[in-house]
Amino acid sequence: MAEASIVVLSLMTCPYRVLAAVTKPARAIGKKRCSSPRPALPCFPNKIGDSAMPFQKIQPEKLSQSVVRQIELLILRGILRPGERLPSERELSDRLGVSRPSLRDAVAELQKAGLLTARANAGIFVDKALASNFSTALTKLFANHHEAVFDYIDFRRDMEGLAAERAARLGSDTDLAVIDSVLQRMEAAHQKRNPADEARLDADFHLAIIEASHNVVMLHMMRSMYELLRQGVFYNRQIMFQQRRNRSKLLDQHRAINAALQVRDAGEARAAVEAHMDFVRNALADHLKSEANEKIAQQRLNYEKGR
Numbered sequence: 001m002a003e004a005s006i007v008v009l010s011l012m013t014c015p016y017r018v019l020a021a022v023t024k025p026a027r028a029i030g031k032k033r034c035s036s037p038r039p040a041l042p043c044f045p046n047k048i049g050d051s052a053m054p055f056q057k058i059q060p061e062k063l064s065q066s067v068v069r070q071i072e073l074l075i076l077r078g079i080l081r082p083g084e085r086l087p088s089e090r091e092l093s094d095r096l097g098v099s100r101p102s103l104r105d106a107v108a109e110l111q112k113a114g115l116l117t118a119r120a121n122a123g124i125f126v127d128k129a130l131a132s133n134f135s136t137a138l139t140k141l142f143a144n145h146h147e148a149v150f151d152y153i154d155f156r157r158d159m160e161g162l163a164a165e166r167a168a169r170l171g172s173d174t175d176l177a178v179i180d181s182v183l184q185r186m187e188a189a190h191q192k193r194n195p196a197d198e199a200r201l202d203a204d205f206h207l208a209i210i211e212a213s214h215n216v217v218m219l220h221m222m223r224s225m226y227e228l229l230r231q232g233v234f235y236n237r238q239i240m241f242q243q244r245r246n247r248s249k250l251l252d253q254h255r256a257i258n259a260a261l262q263v264r265d266a267g268e269a270r271a272a273v274e275a276h277m278d279f280v281r282n283a284l285a286d287h288l289k290s291e292a293n294e295k296i297a298q299q300r301l302n303y304e305k306g307r
Helices: 002-013 015-023 063-076 089-096 100-112 136-143 146-170 173-192 195-212 216-230 244-262 266-306
Strands: 116-119 123-126
Touching: 063 100, 089 100, 100 116, 136 146, 146 173, 146 195, 146 216, 146 244, 146 266, 173 195, 173 244, 195 216, 195 244, 244 266
Parallel strands: none
Antiparallel strands: 116 123
């Protein structure tokens, strides 16, 4: 009985010593006990202090918060785009598997955050303000000075060259298929000789490459830059496609970019984009010079007529 009490007491203080005592072979009756000392077993604390535990209580999450996170990620990753309309409340609640009140709570929170906006009798949209990060005053300043135009092109050259390099290395097969499909539409628009369609598809082609680079900061920054171009802040994109010689050269350049991407040649893809932007810069400089010369010629003509 005394031995049992000792075992229980030992178990409470250090289970390792009890384990050693239990597993120690029984001494044979009539044999001399071995007097050689046994190594002492370490005794570890049997309890970690509560303050050292890294766990916290799990807080139940509202369904609306899950909806908020999903829509935020779709906007962040560029899948939902500025100005894009969301499905109707009924359809969206069905797709997400949540109740309409939960969806309304999520939409209200996203509206408060400036990510979504409601239009009367039209629905819920991704806020258009996300498309541009430039103030109205700065946008006008860009438009009034040619220095900004060429800095814009140089900036695109650097960023889009990097994007093409990343797309060749990091883009999925689906990303590259999207880029190739845009080029095919550019080929069709070229045959129709429609400068407006070619200019629109030119922007789509470059944005598809940026999307394939899988960098959300670059994606939103460059979308803002392209929004300024779409508004005609820097120059009229259609000018580049109105001259037959330029149209053919631009299409060949886009073909070269796509070819390098499809074989995942990162260095060649970057070089092709840089060569393309150099051509755009020089062509625009020639166009602006031609316009300036024409204004001077008109002044001379008017002066001669008035003599």
